[in-house]
Amino acid sequence: MMVIALTGFLLVQVNPPELELESGESQRVEITAATIMGRIEGFELSARVIPEERGYFADGRFVAGEPGPGLIIFEVRYKDQVGLKAVPVRVFSSQEGFSPKEAVLAVGDTLIFSVKYGTPEVWRVMPPWLGTIENGVFVAENPGRGVITLKTDKGFHKAKIVVEGQESEPADLQPAEAVLFPGEEITFSVPSSGVLSVDPPDLGRVKGGKFIADRPGNGLVWASWDESGARKTAKAFVRVLPAVFLKPGGSMEIPLPGKARMASVEVSGKGLSAEISSGKLALTATGLGHGAITIQRGKGRNKRIVPYIVGERLISLGPKEISLSPGEEFRPQALTSSKDKAPSLSFVVVPPEAGWMEGGVFKAGDWRGDAWLIGVAPESEGGSGGFVHLIIAPK
Amino acid sequence: MSPNIDDERIEEILRGLPRIQPPPGLKRAIYAGAKSASSRKKWFWATLPIPAAALAGVLVAVLLNTWHKRPSPAPLPHEPLVVAPSDGEVLLPDEVEFMTYGGEGRVEVDGIPVAAKQQKEPGAFIYIPQDLEPGYHKVVIEIDGKKVEASFYVEETE
Numbered sequence: 001m002m003v004i005a006l007t008g009f010l011l012v013q014v015n016p017p018e019l020e021l022e023s024g025e026s027q028r029v030e031i032t033a034a035t036i037m038g039r040i041e042g043f044e045l046s047a048r049v050i051p052e053e054r055g056y057f058a059d060g061r062f063v064a065g066e067p068g069p070g071l072i073i074f075e076v077r078y079k080d081q082v083g084l085k086a087v088p089v090r091v092f093s094s095q096e097g098f099s100p101k102e103a104v105l106a107v108g109d110t111l112i113f114s115v116k117y118g119t120p121e122v123w124r125v126m127p128p129w130l131g132t133i134e135n136g137v138f139v140a141e142n143p144g145r146g147v148i149t150l151k152t153d154k155g156f157h158k159a160k161i162v163v164e165g166q167e168s169e170p171a172d173l174q175p176a177e178a179v180l181f182p183g184e185e186i187t188f189s190v191p192s193s194g195v196l197s198v199d200p201p202d203l204g205r206v207k208g209g210k211f212i213a214d215r216p217g218n219g220l221v222w223a224s225w226d227e228s229g230a231r232k233t234a235k236a237f238v239r240v241l242p243a244v245f246l247k248p249g250g251s252m253e254i255p256l257p258g259k260a261r262m263a264s265v266e267v268s269g270k271g272l273s274a275e276i277s278s279g280k281l282a283l284t285a286t287g288l289g290h291g292a293i294t295i296q297r298g299k300g301r302n303k304r305i306v307p308y309i310v311g312e313r314l315i316s317l318g319p320k321e322i323s324l325s326p327g328e329e330f331r332p333q334a335l336t337s338s339k340d341k342a343p344s345l346s347f348v349v350v351p352p353e354a355g356w357m358e359g360g361v362f363k364a365g366d367w368r369g370d371a372w373l374i375g376v377a378p379e380s381e382g383g384s385g386g387f388v389h390l391i392i393a394p395k
Numbered sequence: 396m397s398p399n400i401d402d403e404r405i406e407e408i409l410r411g412l413p414r415i416q417p418p419p420g421l422k423r424a425i426y427a428g429a430k431s432a433s434s435r436k437k438w439f440w441a442t443l444p445i446p447a448a449a450l451a452g453v454l455v456a457v458l459l460n461t462w463h464k465r466p467s468p469a470p471l472p473h474e475p476l477v478v479a480p481s482d483g484e485v486l487l488p489d490e491v492e493f494m495t496y497g498g499e500g501r502v503e504v505d506g507i508p509v510a511a512k513q514q515k516e517p518g519a520f521i522y523i524p525q526d527l528e529p530g531y532h533k534v535v536i537e538i539d540g541k542k543v544e545a546s547f548y549v550e551e552t553e
Contacts (some may be wrong), residue, residue: 050496050516069478069494073516086496088478093490126485126548149485151550156487177533179506200530218505218531220546237533237546239505257529257551302526321506370507393508 010035010083012076019072019089021055021064028061033076033083043078054091064091098150098157107165111138118154128199129222129233130163143167144233166231173223173234178211179320180240181387182252185212188236194225202255203240215254216242216306241321243372243387244293244308246272246285254281256295263297271310271383285310288383290376292350307350307372312382315343317375321389329363332373332388343384345375354392364392475500475539482545488529488552493522493536500538 011034021027033043047057054070055063062072069090076083095101097116105111113123113136123133125148131141138148143165150157174189187210188196196206203219205212211221221236244252248271256263256279265274265281269291273284281295293306316335324330336342347357354371355364362373371392376385475497480486493502493509502509502522511520524532529551536543 048516050514050519051521067490068492069521071476071478071494071496071516071519086476088476088494090478122550124485124548124550126483146483147485149550151487151552156490156550158485218533220531235546237531239533323506323508391507 010040010076010078010081012074012083012085014074014085014087017087019062019087020092021062021089022092023064023067023094026061026063029057029072029087030060031074031076031085033078035078035081040078043076046075046077048073048075049089054089062089064089067091067093092158093156095157095159098159100159102160104162104164105140107140107143107163109140109163111140111161112136113138113148113150113159115150115152115157118152120150120152122149122151124149127220127222127235129197129224130161168224168231168233171227171232171234173221173236175236177237178221178239179389180211180213180238181243181245181314181320182213182215182240183245183314184316185210186238188221188223190223190234191225191227194223197222198238203238211238213238213240215252216240216244217255241387241389242304242306243389244272244283244306245314245385245387246283246308246310247312248285248287248310250310251282251284254283255279256281263295263302266294266296267308268292268294269308272308283308288379290348290374290383290385292372305350305372307374307387309374309376309383309385309387311376311384313384315345315375315377315384315386317373317386317388319388321391323391323393324364325395326364326366326368326392329361331361332375334375334386343377343381345377345385348374348376350374354390362388362390364390367392368394475541477536477538477541477543479534479536479543480545480547483547484545485548485550488527488549491524491527491532491547491549493534495520495522495536495538498539500536502537503535505532 013032015030019027031045033040049055049057050071050073053066054068055065057072072087072089074085074087099114103111120136123136125131125133126146129142130144130146132139133148140163143163144167145162148159148161178186180186190196190209194209196209196211198204198206198211198219198221200219202215203217204214218239221238222233224231224233246252256276263276265276267274269289271285271287271289273286274293275282288310290309293308295304296302318333318335322330332347334342334345349355349357350372353365354367355362369392371390373388373390374385376383476495478494496519498518499511499520504524509522509524511522513520527549529549531546531548533544533546
């Protein structure tokens with residue numbers, strides 16, 4: 001598709017309108033210009049690349065530099081007129097030694113991917129329903145388009161794949177995004193024939209049109225169904241917030257990313273014990289209580305705070321998540337059905353520097369980052385409670 | 396009549412009159428008044444350069460402003476542009492960058508705002524989220540009414 005930019009009285013056309021290259025590759029770029037009277041020749045052309053490390057433009061070609069997003073700004077001058085066109089550029093790391101780089105296959109076909117340099121560590125199929133891959137052997141399961149990625153100890157490789165067949169049509173899933181706490185569930189609007197799946201699979205369970213969150217983390221809930229003879233596929237983004245609710249005696253395991261596996265863990269508050277083992281944060285509820293779990297690697301940086309409640313019942317607070325600027329305030333409220341008696345909650349701010357509660361209203365302090373409000377009922381009433389995720393940033 | 400003849404005549408008249416001392420403090424009051432008038436006059440001349448310099452400054456500013464506002468090429472219009480990972484892309488943590496052109500956009504990753512770094516080129520901004528954990532993430536970029544959304548996967552590096 002050609003993109004035309006009207007700048008003053010000069011029309012500037014750039015072909016291709018977007019560039020995707022590997023580091024070190026080059027691509028010819030055609031620039032044409034026209035006034036309202038027609039195409040012009042002999043114009044002055046200058047090009048600049050932003051940021052500079054993304055590459056350079058010379059002799060009609062863009063030469064890719066360091067990986068990342070960038071722009072080429074083409075400036076065309078003709079007599080006293082000026083035209084400007086910005087072209088998006090994405091530079092990827094070199095894929096040398098990885099093959100095949102592109103493949104077209106049918107459902108049921110098998111394809112072997114190989115890498116010349118480095119030891120393969122993680123193979124991935126995206127979207128995951130396209131097929132499976134193990135030790136570089138890809139088996140196509142459903143028609144569609146996607147990528148195979150491989151992370152080795154020396155680099156990161158990608159290949160485009162197309163699985164031929166009657167491709168499913170993209171559809172909408174409602175809600176398109178959901179924010180939950182572990183233990184909460186959400187119902188998606190899918191036809192009765194619809195099938196849900198979740199990636200990563202240990203993020204939660206699916207049951208009919210419902211997703212039940214098991215552990216903190218982000219993921220995609222995929223839905224597919226048949227409609228008027230066509231296959232439909234839709235997805236929703238789910239965020240299971242890193243807050244832990246357990247009943248007394250309950251336990252939970254949260255997989256940790258590589259960096260955090262070497263971290264130390266500390267619990268401030270009562271009713272919970274925590275340890276890191278086998279790359280997982282293992283939590284055990286020993287009695288009623290609430291507080292914060294601090295996971296820290298080294299000093300200062302990479303510090304994560306996870307609030308927790310050990311109680312009889314997780315109470316939904318509204319809003320679940322709120323963005324505030326320092327000095328702004330809001331009133332957290334327990335979301336209970338009309339027949340339930342509203343619990344009397346006391347609130348704790350984690351970390352305390354993030355703000356304070358006054359008369360049932362939270363006021364954000366001079367703080368930047370994410371923080372938590374923990375609302376808990378008295379232990380004599382079962383210690384039930386809920387969380388609000390606070391995102392505090394100057395506007 | 397010359398001034399000397401006048402002085403002599405005045406002295407002659409005064410000689411015929413009884414000598415009376417002026418009221419107490421009159422001489423001092425007359426001296427003080429005369430001194431004050433003299434000092435006001437000096438202050439006026441001493442401070443005259445200040446308004447003159449200020450006036451000159453204002454004139455220079457007006458001239459510079461006029462010079463700057465000479466007809467110059469109009470700012471070059473451009474459509475807002477977003478450079479971001481495509482939906483479903485798999486990236487390493489240090490590959491996660493977004494870019495807007497045409498002004499500073501609002502960029503949120505998983506609901507958390509990402510600060511912009513302005514580039515040398517006017518209207519160009521780069522956004523690099525900090526400490527992204529491995530796994531799925533969602534970016535929403537809004538600029539001048541244009542909204543781009545993408546979910547992407549960050550591969551673990553260790």
